Amino acid sequence: MWFRRDLRLRDNPALAAALGDGDVLPLFVLDPAFEAAGAARQSLLHDCLHALHDATDGALVVRRGDPADEVPALADEIDAASVYVAKDFGPYGRRRDEQVADALRGGGRRLRGVGSPYAVEPGNVLKDDGDPYSVFTPFSRKWRESGWDDPIEAPRRPDWIAAPSDGLPERPDVGFEIPSSTEQNVIARWRRFRDDGLDDYGTRRDFPAVDGTSRLSPYLKYGVVHPRQLLAESDAGSDSHRTFQSELAWRDFYADVLHRRPRTAWENLDRRFDRIELDTDAAAHEKFERWCTGRTGFPIVDAGMRQLVGSGWMHNRVRMIVASFLVKDLHLPWWWGARFFLRHLLDGDLASNNHGWQWAAGTGTDAAPYFRVFNPTAQGERWDPDGHYVARWIPELGTSAYPEPMVDHKVEREEALARYQAVKTRS
DNA sequence: TTTTGAGTTGTTCGA
């Protein structure tokens, strides 16, 4: 069983299939490509691997290197008939898995994909005419109709096959705490949220100073918990629960979009926007630097960026605000912001992150209308009326140490509208 | 087959 983004024993169909097939060796390959993830997510991965190591009574084998070399090599060592995985639908993962499958086939072995990190596998939600959706709401309706499997039980203490391990990776120091990554604690966290927070999720989730969200995204990213369990244990009869379920539908939707159109990871989905005027000169890089370090002079933006860098997470409402600011007040490329998010977010996920950015930039599927420009001051007053969020992340707020606003929002809004308009009229 | 209405997250302006 080759674990990738499914670092759990319970409710793991690929693992169940492997165990149904014979004795199993649990493997994780530390792919050098993962070094791009940034220290925060590497630390989280470290914690998740530690938890999995403990959960397998120390049987987890870690190998360092290119999976196309390491997986077939280990399969040879133990003469494995098959390598089981949860299917990966990202651009890199698909290419990697094809290479691994090819290499395994050379030795007469098979790569068997069972299940995926999603409630409904990418490619499986289709319109009645068989085409994929490009709008969220009809997608989510069909996604709900398609239903999802019930969670399956964890295996009972299998006799794991042993093999030499390169050992767990170093844990980069990130300077902040990451909550426990054991399956047991993550499930406990979910159930606490379900019992205490889910009924009010619809009304509380948008206020960044309020602890109104599940905070499960990092664990969904690494598959410590599968969305199917969250769906099975929430109630579609409650509006608030349905709102939460819809967030899981967004995750599936963007995975589906990226699966169908891999190039949209870093390119505009809507090609018309390839010609929009963006600022990329030295002054633009200086502006970007102020955005990254939370010194724009707009408190809600700066609080968000400091929360991101200082904790590995940012409240979703604030993600939209800082994204709108980067794209529409600073006129910078959305992928600059997306790359920075991916480097710092514990839950950083290519599909959700980059398509979320495309939504903010108006270049993606189901995009925000171009004239929807967030006013960072009005958003702060509306969603952080008491200023508790900005005060928490900006200690110098209200003193002379806090910078003046780096731009005039009214002016930059007009500028953004003009640039978007120019693309529209030329197309 | 064609038409119609609705669609995650907003802001501004003028009545």
Place this chain on the structure above:
DNA sequence: GTCGAACAACTCAAA
């Protein structure tokens, strides 16, 4: 102060 309209263009499903 409140409220509705305008700010486009396109997808999708139901009528």
